[in-house]
Amino acid sequence: MTAAPPPSTTRFAELSADELRARLREALALYVTAMNYPRxxxxxxxxxxxxxxxxxGWRCAAAFDGDGAMVGIGYGYLGAHGQWWHEQVRRGVTERRGAEVADAWMGDYFELTELHVRPDxxxxxxxxxxxRLLLAGATSxxxxxxxxxxxxxAWRLYRRLGFVDVLRDYQFTGDPRPFGVLGRELPMA
Ligand SMILES: CC(C)(COP(=O)(O)OP(=O)(O)OC[C@H]1O[C@@H](n2cnc3c(N)ncnc32)[C@H](O)[C@@H]1OP(=O)(O)O)[C@@H](O)C(=O)NCCC(=O)NCCS
Structure with a gap:
């Protein structure tokens, strides 16, 4: 199965922090809609x-439709000790797969933190x-x-892009949902 390419009117751009700050309300509205979270x-x-x-290492990429409305947003940054997500994942990988595996995955990585596309x-x-845009500039x-x-x-997309299991059915503190932690080597071919 092949997805149709994005409409030719879709514009992709990297956003600076100032540019995202200026459109934060729109980006967060997109995120809440895509994730079906409460308002x-x-x-x-x-x-x-x-x-x-x-x-x-924070980087952000966005997609806009022909009218300039934001239809997609993604960002990430370099993972590091002391970050909440890093410490949660490190604990899980260490407990389940050992410190060596944790070191191998988490010594030098870019965390793809958010990725959302408007449902329509x-x-x-x-x-x-x-x-692709976000990871093209990542040197991790x-x-x-x-x-x-x-x-x-999301799972179909990540699998197709070559992401493999790092941790499955993992519960982050304070969230009852099971999560998968996925990873892949960079650069993307
Ligand atoms: C996950 C999400 C960001 C993906 O964005 P998207 O624009 O829908 O993704 P894409 O169109 O690039 O890829 C997904 C689809 O294209 C298909 N596809 C794209 N290119 C393809 C190709 N070359 N060959 C085969 N399949 C392809 C994928 O299989 C998939 O189709 P399907 O879901 O109908 O099976 C988006 O669906 C979303 O925002 N979901 C809700 C929020 C969310 O879950 N975010 C991620 C949280 S971590």
Missing amino acids: GTAEQRAPMWLAHMLRA AQGGGIGAELV KHVLLSTPEGPSR
Whole structure:
């Protein structure tokens, strides 16, 4: 099965932190819609997204439709000791697979933190293109991400892009949902 390419009117761009700050409300609305989260989630997440922009290696890519509306957003940054996600995943990988495996995956990686496409624009290759854009500029050895256990469109996309299991059915502190942590080597071919 091959997805239709994104409409030719779709424009892809890397966003600077200033550019994302200027469109943060729109980006968070897209995120909440794509994830089907309750409305108040956008306000809760704003401080976290703003803090993430200050992290080393932060990169953001977005997609816009012919009218200039944002239809896709993705960002990530360099994983490092002391970050909440890093420590959670490190604990899980160490417990289940040992410290060596944790070191191998987590010594030098880009965390793909967020990736969302507006529901009416999904399935047309926008998500794949955003991942490619984000990772084309990443110089780390690996990329890691977490996503709720599938099957889902996100899982199909990540598998197709060559992501393999790092941890399965993992529970992050404070979230009852099981997550998969997936990773792959960089660069993407
Ligand atoms: C996950 C998400 C970002 C993917 O974005 P997207 O634009 O829908 O993704 P793409 O169109 O690039 O790729 C997904 C689809 O294209 C198909 N596809 C694209 N190119 C393909 C190719 N060359 N060959 C085969 N299949 C291909 C995939 O199999 C998949 O189709 P399907 O889901 O209908 O089976 C988006 O669906 C989304 O926002 N989902 C909700 C939020 C979410 O889960 N975010 C991730 C949280 S970690």
